[in-house]
Amino acid sequence: xxxKIIVFSVVGLITLVGNWVGYGVSPIKAFPGMVVIALIxxxxxxxxxxxxxxxxxxxxxxxxxxLISSPIFPxxxxxTKLTDEVNILAxxxxxxxxxxxxxxxxIGVFKKLSWRIVVVSLVVFTGxxxxxxxxxxxxxxxxxxI
Amino acid sequence: MNNILKNAKIHFLVLIIVIISEIIGTKxxxxxxxxxxxxxxxxxMVLGGIISLPSIKFLNTKEMNKAAHFLGICFMLFVIKVAxxxxxxxxxxxxxxxxxxxxxxxxVLGTIIIGLPVALLIGMKREAIGATYSIxxxxxxxxxxxxxxxxxxEGRGALGVYICGTVFGAIxxxxxxxxxxGWGIFHPISLAMAAGxxxxxxxxxxxxxxxxxxxxxxxxxxxxxxxxNLMAGAIGIYVCIFFSLPFTARMYTWLEPLLGRKKxxxxxxxxxx
Numbered sequence: 001x002x003x004k005i006i007v008f009s010v011v012g013l014i015t016l017v018g019n020w021v022g023y024g025v026s027p028i029k030a031f032p033g034m035v036v037i038a039l040i041x042x043x044x045x046x047x048x049x050x051x052x053x054x055x056x057x058x059x060x061x062x063x064x065x066x067l068i069s070s071p072i073f074p075x076x077x078x079x080t081k082l083t084d085e086v087n088i089l090a091x092x093x094x095x096x097x098x099x100x101x102x103x104x105x106x107i108g109v110f111k112k113l114s115w116r117i118v119v120v121s122l123v124v125f126t127g128x129x130x131x132x133x134x135x136x137x138x139x140x141x142x143x144x145x146i
Numbered sequence: 147m148n149n150i151l152k153n154a155k156i157h158f159l160v161l162i163i164v165i166i167s168e169i170i171g172t173k174x175x176x177x178x179x180x181x182x183x184x185x186x187x188x189x190x191m192v193l194g195g196i197i198s199l200p201s202i203k204f205l206n207t208k209e210m211n212k213a214a215h216f217l218g219i220c221f222m223l224f225v226i227k228v229a230x231x232x233x234x235x236x237x238x239x240x241x242x243x244x245x246x247x248x249x250x251x252x253x254v255l256g257t258i259i260i261g262l263p264v265a266l267l268i269g270m271k272r273e274a275i276g277a278t279y280s281i282x283x284x285x286x287x288x289x290x291x292x293x294x295x296x297x298x299x300e301g302r303g304a305l306g307v308y309i310c311g312t313v314f315g316a317i318x319x320x321x322x323x324x325x326x327x328g329w330g331i332f333h334p335i336s337l338a339m340a341a342g343x344x345x346x347x348x349x350x351x352x353x354x355x356x357x358x359x360x361x362x363x364x365x366x367x368x369x370x371x372x373x374x375n376l377m378a379g380a381i382g383i384y385v386c387i388f389f390s391l392p393f394t395a396r397m398y399t400w401l402e403p404l405l406g407r408k409k410x411x412x413x414x415x416x417x418x419x
Contacts, residue, residue, distance in 0.1 A: 001297040005218050010157045011220040014164055022168030022186055037230070039387040041222045060226055062376055069233025076233065083230045088368055089187065089357065090168070091227050092350040095220050096316065097163040099347055100194020101156060101315065102214035105207055107200065110313045113306050114418040115269050120277045120303075121310035122318065124261040128281050128324050129340045129352070131256030132249045132374070136336035139245035146333045 004045065008038040011094055019090035033082040040065050156205075156213050163193045172358050180328040182321055183358035184267045187351060191316060221346050228372035235369045242335070242370075250377055254385055257281055258394050265303075266405035272398070273417050276303030280393035281344040282311060285383050293391065299417075306417040311344065316351035319343060323352040327359045334360045338367040342374025349375045 012034045027080040030033030051060060067073055069080045140146045167186040175182045185374075192406075198205050198213070198377050205213075231238065239246065261278030270277065276294070280286040282304045294300040334356065341352035353371040357364040 004222075007216050007219040008223060009162060011160075011223060013215070014157070014161050015160060015223075018164040018168045018186070021173065024303055032286060037223055037226045039160065040226050040230075044226075047221070058222060059380065061222055062225050062229045064234045064235070065229030067228040070236045071234065071411065073233075080230055080234055080353065083227065086227060088224075088227050088231065089185070089354055092165050092347075092354060093167055093187045093190045094160050095217060096212045096347055096350065096401035097160040097167070097190040097194045097223055098156075098217040099312075099316070100163070100191040100196075101159060101198050101205065102210045102217060103191075103195040103198050104198030104205060105210040105214065106309055106312050109419070110309050112418045113309060116265070116270055117273070117306035117417045118279060118305070118310055120261060120265045120270065120274070121307045121315075122305055123211055123264045124257045124278055124281060125311070125315060125318055125344075125348075126322060127258075127260040128253050128343050129256070129319065131252035131259065131324065133252070133332050133336050134191065135341035136245060136249035136339040137250040137332050140336060142335060143242075143245055145176035145242050146335060 001042075002044070005038075005042065008041055012038050014094045015091050019085075019087050019091050022093070022122055023076065023087045025087065025090075027086055033085040036079055036082050037086065040068070069101040153212060153216075156209060156216065159194075159197060163190050163197075165195065165301075174358065175252055180325040181359075183324040183355040185320075185354050185358055187354055188317060188320055191347075191351075199208050208406065224346055224350065228368060228375070231365065231368050232372050232376070235366075238369065239373045246339065246370075246373060246377060249336075250381070250385075251375065252340070253343060253374070253378055254382075258390065258397065262394060262397055262401060263405055266398075266401055267408075269407040270303070271402075272299035272304030272405070273306070275391075275394050275398050275418075276300035276305075277307045279304075279390045280382075282307035283345045284308075286386055289383065289386050302417045302419045305419060311348070316345065316347040319348045320351035320355040323355040324359060327356050334363050334367065335370050338370035339374040341367070341371040342376075343379060346375070 019025045019030050020027050033077055044064040045057050048057035048060040069076050167189040170189055173184040200211055227371045236326055257278050265274035265278055276290050287304055288299050323341055337356055342349055349371055356367050
């Protein structure tokens with residue numbers, strides 16, 4: 001848990017810098033929102049330890065965050081006003097930087113893969129995106145939503 | 147405290163990468179078949195990737211494993227940010243509840259419908275089942291390992307796609323989203339739901355690309371992508387166990403004699419693993 005709190009704090013601070021450089025939001029203004037996000041992470045994580053239903057921690061964390069930001073929760077507007085200051089793309093940039101830095105450990109195995117699996121991967125990613133887009137478009141139109 | 151200092155190198159690198167990436171900012175690149183969106187998280191991934199290349203010898207395996215460990219932890223923050231965008235829009239999401247469920251079938255079937263025939267045509271055998279029954283992220287690996295064993299052909303196929311997803315999945319999906327989004331035949335909401343694909347980094351990258359194309363709809367895009375992604379996460383495992391995997395295995399026995407190559411020569415080299 002201590003490990004997680006440290007990582008949340010460090011990533012939170014890096015995000016505030018990125019949010020400032022890339023989206024012009026001053027770190028002072030976005031700080032409370034970042035704290036709220038980190039607190040939800042910690043509480044959600046603790047909840048997942050207490051609740052006897054076995055589901056990944058991320059599920060409880062997401063559920064908690066949706067709950068306190070949804071219209072049924074008193075004070076939801078207060079929370080979302082704070083978290084709105086943290087740009088989602090600013091939060092994604094450091095995450096993908098960590099992903100990039102871990103890339104080297106997979107490159108050895110990746111080089112050993114045959115060309116076939118690489119081709120199939122591309123087709124699989126394309127297929128899932130394209131078919132989801134087609135079915136979304138179809139069903140949204142069918143129900144007159146777009 | 148000692149630990150924090152030991153990890154400081156990774157975090158510091160991330161900070162530098164983030165600053166550089168955000169300064170470069172969003173760019174678009176016309177490549178003939180469409181416009182490719184380039185944006186900070188892609189630069190961050192590529193810069194990080196270059197730094198971690200074994201030939202550069204700047205990071206050791208232990209440090210890279212640390213980076214992967216931190217990645218897992220901070221996904222939590224990303225998920226929360228997505229969830230706080232979803233919360234206020236719950237009524238909007240319930241309104242498209244049925245289309246959201248239907249498109250999930252596209253996510254599930256899309257990998258199999260074109261993936262399996264292509265895999266068979268280029269000469270894959272049972273590896274094709276693992277490779278194409280799902281998008282092969284962590285939970286899917288666990289499912290296939292349980293049913294066939296991690297070192298089975300099916301398991302190796304799944305692991306192969308998993309590795310490809312880790313190495314270039316996010317970047318590829320971002321390109322895909324910007325090209326297909328640029329065609330103009332799909333409504334932005336359809337594209338956003340499609341972007342709710344696979345892992346968090348794939349979703350982030352695909353949604354990021356769409357926000358470059360539709361900057362005014364940025365908030366809506368993340369809501370629908372996030373909803374599709376969460377739904378996939380909640381029901382995806384059951385769909386995989388009870389439908390995708392048995393269905394793919396059945397399709398394999400049916401399609402393999404029709405499309406498969408007769409040569410027995412291609413065996414071990416199918417996945418390289």
